Amino acid sequence: MANCWDTMECPKGRKQECPAFKINRGDKCWLLTDTLCKGEKKGTMIEKMASCKNCKFYQDNNRIKFMGIKGKFYIVTALILLMVCYLGLFSLYQMKNNNDKFNELIQYNVGVISDTKNALIEFEKGALDLRGYILTGQDRYLKNYRNDKQNFEKYMTEIKSLLRTDQGKELYVVLQNNYDIFCKYADTAIEIRNTKTIADVIKYIEQNPGVNTNVVNAAKKLIEYDEKLLIEGQEASDRMISYTTKAIIISLAIVLLLCIVASAFLTASISKPLLSLEKQTNRIASGDLTASHVLIKNRDEIGSLANAYNQMINSLKDIVNRVAEKAVDVSSASQQLSSSAEQTAASASETASTVCEIAQSVNQVSNNAQVVADEAQNVSSHAATGWEGIESITQQMEDIKQSTQSILEVIKRLNDKSGEITKIVELITQISDQTNLLALNAAIEAARAGDAGRGFAVVAEEVRKLAEQSNLAAKEIFNLIQAIQNESHGAVSIAEKGSESVKEGTGVIIGVGKSFKNIIDSVHKLSKEIQNVATSTIEMSDGMQNIAGVSQEQNAVMEEISASSQTMAKTAQELNHIASLFKR
Numbered sequence: 279m280a281n282c283w284d285t286m287e288c289p290k291g292r293k294q295e296c297p298a299f300k301i302n303r304g305d306k307c308w309l310l311t312d313t314l315c316k317g318e319k320k321g322t323m324i325e326k327m328a329s330c331k332n333c334k335f336y337q338d339n340n341r342i343k344f345m346g347i348k349g350k351f352y353i354v355t356a357l358i359l360l361m362v363c364y365l366g367l368f369s370l371y372q373m374k375n376n377n378d379k380f381n382e383l384i385q386y387n388v389g390v391i392s393d394t395k396n397a398l399i400e401f402e403k404g405a406l407d408l409r410g411y412i413l414t415g416q417d418r419y420l421k422n423y424r425n426d427k428q429n430f431e432k433y434m435t436e437i438k439s440l441l442r443t444d445q446g447k448e449l450y451v452v453l454q455n456n457y458d459i460f461c462k463y464a465d466t467a468i469e470i471r472n473t474k475t476i477a478d479v480i481k482y483i484e485q486n487p488g489v490n491t492n493v494v495n496a497a498k499k500l501i502e503y504d505e506k507l508l509i510e511g512q513e514a515s516d517r518m519i520s521y522t523t524k525a526i527i528i529s530l531a532i533v534l535l536l537c538i539v540a541s542a543f544l545t546a547s548i549s550k551p552l553l554s555l556e557k558q559t560n561r562i563a564s565g566d567l568t569a570s571h572v573l574i575k576n577r578d579e580i581g582s583l584a585n586a587y588n589q590m591i592n593s594l595k596d597i598v599n600r601v602a603e604k605a606v607d608v609s610s611a612s613q614q615l616s617s618s619a620e621q622t623a624a625s626a627s628e629t630a631s632t633v634c635e636i637a638q639s640v641n642q643v644s645n646n647a648q649v650v651a652d653e654a655q656n657v658s659s660h661a662a663t664g665w666e667g668i669e670s671i672t673q674q675m676e677d678i679k680q681s682t683q684s685i686l687e688v689i690k691r692l693n694d695k696s697g698e699i700t701k702i703v704e705l706i707t708q709i710s711d712q713t714n715l716l717a718l719n720a721a722i723e724a725a726r727a728g729d730a731g732r733g734f735a736v737v738a739e740e741v742r743k744l745a746e747q748s749n750l751a752a753k754e755i756f757n758l759i760q761a762i763q764n765e766s767h768g769a770v771s772i773a774e775k776g777s778e779s780v781k782e783g784t785g786v787i788i789g790v791g792k793s794f795k796n797i798i799d800s801v802h803k804l805s806k807e808i809q810n811v812a813t814s815t816i817e818m819s820d821g822m823q824n825i826a827g828v829s830q831e832q833n834a835v836m837e838e839i840s841a842s843s844q845t846m847a848k849t850a851q852e853l854n855h856i857a858s859l860f861k862r
Contacts, residue, residue, distance in 0.1 A: 372522035397433035717742030
């Protein structure tokens with residue numbers, strides 16, 4: 279593995295001063311303290327770890343390769359899957375091969391056997407029908423024979439298409455030749471039966487013995503041959519199934535063996551480093567910090583864990599050393615703090631007694647100021663009562679002013695309404711004059727009419743009288759309105775004079791109120807100033823008492839600090855003891 283000073287091209291002088299070069303640990307420089315990376319002293323593990331993680335040399339040496347734990351799991355899983363797939367494909371291939379061969383047996387050999395048997399049945403039926411025709415001469419036997427012949431020939435054609443072996447084809451040729459001989463024999467027998475006597479036919483049959491038997495024997499040989507092929511095919515299929523089963527079992531055993539080997543390898547690559555980590559961790563747990571670093575060459579997650587563990591060991595050593603050093607410092611500092619606290623407590627006691635004397639004097643000043651403040655408050659209260667009386671008089675004058683103004687406005691409106699009534703009376707007078715004139719004209723017209731206008735003349739007279747009465751009443755109303763208007767004009771003048779008097783009286787009272795208000799404000803200001811003085815003296819007294827209390831509290835705090843410093847000294851001793859428990 280490369281060293282850090284070569285990778286980072288460290289100058290010779292700085293390289294020789296670096297702790298990593300001195301102890302030849304350039305491959306694990308991040309586990310050492312006070313290294314001189316890039317010309318800077320990096321300090322302790324805790325201080326340098328952040329910069330180490332950003333260093334390219336650290337990243338390259340601690341990078342997890344593809345073959346990490348995850349990669350190993352992937353590869354093992356992929357191998358198992360490939361083996362299972364191979365096993366499955368092999369099984370499918372063998373099953374398909376067996377199935378194809380079995381289908382071939384069924385399609386060809388069983389087909390030949392079946393068709394040959396059917397052909398033999400048709401042949402025997404034809405032979406029987408031929409014999410029936412020869413014996414009886416009936417056409418139906420001849421017709422059945424010809425149908426049987428066609429069926430036989432049909433089966434023979436199918437048999438020929440299904441044959442695959444040379445021996446089977448030879449047996450077929452033998453069967454076909456024997457059948458051709460039979461056909462010639464049958465045609466001759468039918469011709470003799472049609473042209474000659476039955477005795478001639480029987481004689482011809484006796485002269486050609488075994489024609490039927492030859493066809494039957496040839497067909498049976500073909501059947502026996504294909505049945506033999508069928509049996510051999512079944513046996514071969516059974517052998518193939520047995521071979522396939524054995525091959526699958528062997529492949530499965532190989533797959534299982536490979537899985538066990540891969541699992542054992544993967545388990546060993548994980549458990550062995552973890553056991554080493556566990557051993558070192560137990561030593562650390564027992565307080566032994568002299569344990570060496572865990573050396574694991576794995577470039578996977580376990581290697582990263584071991585690297586982090588080594589860094590933790592160095593950091594823990596550094597922390598324990600610092601705790602031991604700081605415990606000594608805390609012990610000496612606590613002793614100095616205890617001495618200073620005792621001196622401060624004595625000074626605080628003296629300050630508290632002096633502050634108590636000042637507080638008593640301030641209390642007397644506060645009491646005197648409070649008496650003056652109470653008297654000023656009484657004066658302010660009487661002045662406020664007088665001001666309330668002036669405000670009440672001012673409000674009453676304002677009410678009188680408003681009432682006078684309202685009466686004046688009412689009289690003005692009444693005067694205006696009287697003028698309107700006068701206009702209405704003048705209108706009534708004009709109407710009564712017109713009505714009187716109309717009544718006169720009506721009386722003249724009634725006189726012209728004579729006896730016929732007498733009734734109308736009476737009505738006209740009554741209307742004229744009513745008009746005169748209305749005219750007199752209107753004049754009386756007019757005179758009465760004139761008298762009301764004269765009186766209202768007088769009342770308006772008197773009300774306006776009264777309103778002016780009220781305004782003058784209101785102005786005088788407002789002036790008096792402003793003067794009295796100024797007096798009250800001055801009294802209030804004086805009362806507030808005196809109250810502020812009293813409050814300030816009270817606050818000063820409270821402050822003095824607080825100072826006295828704080829001084830006493832400070833004294834108590836100093837005593838607590840002294841006690842705490844003693845406790846701190848004991849704690850420092852305990853820290854020193856705890857640090858001594860670790861082997862460094």
